[in-house]
Amino acid sequence: MKDPFPFDPAATDQILEWTARRIADGPDPKHGAQAFAALEPILGGSITADGIGGDAAFDLFTNTIVPSTRPFGHPTSLSFVASAPSRAALSFDAALGAAGIFAGNWDGGAGAIHAENQALRWIADLASWGDSAGGVFVAGGTLGNLSALHAAREWHRRIHGRRDRRAILCSSEAHSSIAAVARIMDVEVILVPADALGRMSGEAAKAHLDDHVFAIVANGGATNCGAVDDIAGLADLAAAHGLWLHVDGAYGGAALADPVIRPAFEGIEKADSLIVDPHKWLFAPYDSCALIYRDAGHGAAAHGQQAVYLDTVDKTHWNPSDYALHLTRRARGLPLWYALATHGTRAYTQAIAATREVAEEIAQGIAAIEGLDLLLGPQLTVILFRPKDMSEDAMIAWAEGHRRSGALLCLPTRWRGEMVFRLCIVNPQTDPDAVLETLKTLMP
Ligand SMILES: Cc1ncc(COP(=O)(O)O)c(C=O)c1O
Structure with a gap:
């Protein structure tokens, strides 16, 4: 039988080129989830009896699928427990x-x-x-x-x-x-x-x-x-x-x-x-x-x-x-x-210690901002804090605005029943000054 899945070297090159570029550039912090209603008209129907071809399928990946995902690997992603894959590990x-x-x-x-x-x-x-x-x-x-x-x-x-x-x-x-x-x-x-x-x-x-x-x-x-x-x-x-x-x-x-x-x-x-x-x-x-x-x-x-x-x-x-x-x-x-x-393992020790230092610097910065209460941390690299006098709705809106702009992913959680902001840093490249500048926008 003739190969049912014919090899297209140009398609492979295209994928590998994109892969190399993506590893070098990292994710776009402005990317994020899209609604079903936005995705369905583009991705729905992409599986057909005759196939849409590699170019079209990969185009869907680069222009729709990837931009509709959260950029956890970006140094501004400080919610949940994000990820910070090294370029070596990603390439490999x-x-x-x-x-x-x-x-x-x-x-x-x-x-x-x-x-x-x-x-x-x-x-x-x-x-x-x-x-x-x-x-x-x-x-x-x-x-x-x-x-x-x-x-x-x-x-x-x-x-x-x-x-x-x-x-x-x-x-x-x-x-x-x-x-x-x-x-x-x-x-x-x-x-x-x-x-x-x-x-x-x-x-x-x-x-x-x-x-x-x-x-x-x-x-x-x-x-x-x-x-x-x-x-x-x-x-x-x-x-x-x-x-x-x-x-x-x-x-x-x-x-x-x-x-x-x-x-x-x-x-x-x-x-x-x-x-x-x-x-x-x-x-x-x-x-x-x-x-x-x-x-x-x-x-x-x-x-x-x-x-x-x-x-x-x-x-x-x-x-x-x-x-x-x-x-x-x-x-x-x-x-x-x-x-x-x-x-080498020493690089890991240094990177983990550097992440801890980033968390310490951010926590100290939060403690120094009048109007923010540092509630806990850093414990490992988790920090809990709360703006004085900010309603829960306003906290959610603030977080959403900065998520969308790509400045910071900092979502609320609850601590002892109260809504608070939580940061969890796993990326030694996170810039404490940039984070603190963004946090200052919590002040009226
Ligand atoms: C302490 C702890 N245990 C378990 C898990 C679950 O790990 P996974 O999401 O890889 O299943 C998490 C995820 O954040 C975690 O923080």
């Missing part, structure tokens, strides 16, 4: 796509898996974990938390021979994914009220512990307030009660690489599992979450798929599909590996 990601590597098992992706494991090793070293540590890159923190907590429950069942443990204990500041995971696992969540800084202590957790808990989840950087829980106290509590300790460092785990912040994570060496999303504060593109078990065997005992058509898979090597809920996967940890190999 394009090559990785072209390489078409199946990285579900060693047979399919040995070289890629070996390299990914180097990057996991770097993170495991930062947590002071020994040789038995290991894991896999999954799509995101939500899947990482699910896979870790499933391993926790299986471990608990094996160790204690009890199947009646049906609860996870975590802070009231735990990420929404923990509740989502609990729904999927059909277990309960015991919420321990966080303290004034959004932190859960071992003592507070102990007061809420009951006989149904099989795992404790510690925040290694709470999304809304940046708090790092009392990991050492929680590790002692977990050890005393034979429980698994999982650290959700999807956002904040990157700070393990910053010697100034590292002491806040004391006790992590005794945790059982950890997630860190390279697409958050480790300068890698979407989508990746490093899921690491202190003893990788506990991951393997819980995951992995069996079938006759998988019997030929070489089980003597590292098969990533054994460590999380997935089988087929791309080697999504490789952009982090490539950028780490290229720039």
Whole structure:
């Protein structure tokens, strides 16, 4: 048969040229979501029996699809947990796509898996974990938390021979994914009220512990307030009660690489599992979450798929599909590996420390602006503040105006019931002066 998908070298060149330009220039901060009614007349009907051709399809991508997306990779994107992929990691990601590597098992992706494991090793070293540590890159923190907590429950069942443990204990500041995971696992969540800084202590957790808990989840950087829980106290509590300790460092785990912040994570060496999303504060593109078990065997005992058509898979090597809920996967940890190999770990330490310094400078600037109340932070790189005497509607309108202009993505959240502004900085290129100039427009 003649190739049903004829190769068009000119189309490939066009895509690669655009890719190179985009990596060099970065996203346009004025871009953002468009309404369905705006997108449908252009993108609706783009799938036809005969095809619209590469030029037309790529034109839709560059002129409609990309401009209708939020530019999270831009240094002015300071809401949610944005992303700040390095140009090295982005360029490499394009090559990785072209390489078409199946990285579900060693047979399919040995070289890629070996390299990914180097990057996991770097993170495991930062947590002071020994040789038995290991894991896999999954799509995101939500899947990482699910896979870790499933391993926790299986471990608990094996160790204690009890199947009646049906609860996870975590802070009231735990990420929404923990509740989502609990729904999927059909277990309960015991919420321990966080303290004034959004932190859960071992003592507070102990007061809420009951006989149904099989795992404790510690925040290694709470999304809304940046708090790092009392990991050492929680590790002692977990050890005393034979429980698994999982650290959700999807956002904040990157700070393990910053010697100034590292002491806040004391006790992590005794945790059982950890997630860190390279697409958050480790300068890698979407989508990746490093899921690491202190003893990788506990991951393997819980995951992995069996079938006759998988019997030929070489089980003597590292098969990533054994460590999380997935089988087929791309080697999504490789952009982090490539950028780490290229720039060296010192560059990461410097970039993370520089991001922290940007957050500190912004927080100091906010404290100095009369009319703004600095409520919290920076904790890691999260800052909560509020303009005095501004209505909620006015705050929302202000945020929307600056989002649209591309000056700043700074959206409100709530803290102790009150609407506040939240900044979360993951990009060392964020300009504190420019941010503060924009914040001054909050003043009448
Ligand atoms: C602390 C924390 N945990 C988990 C997640 C979920 O990660 P993902 O969005 O990659 O699924 C996030 C996302 O912001 C997070 O901040």
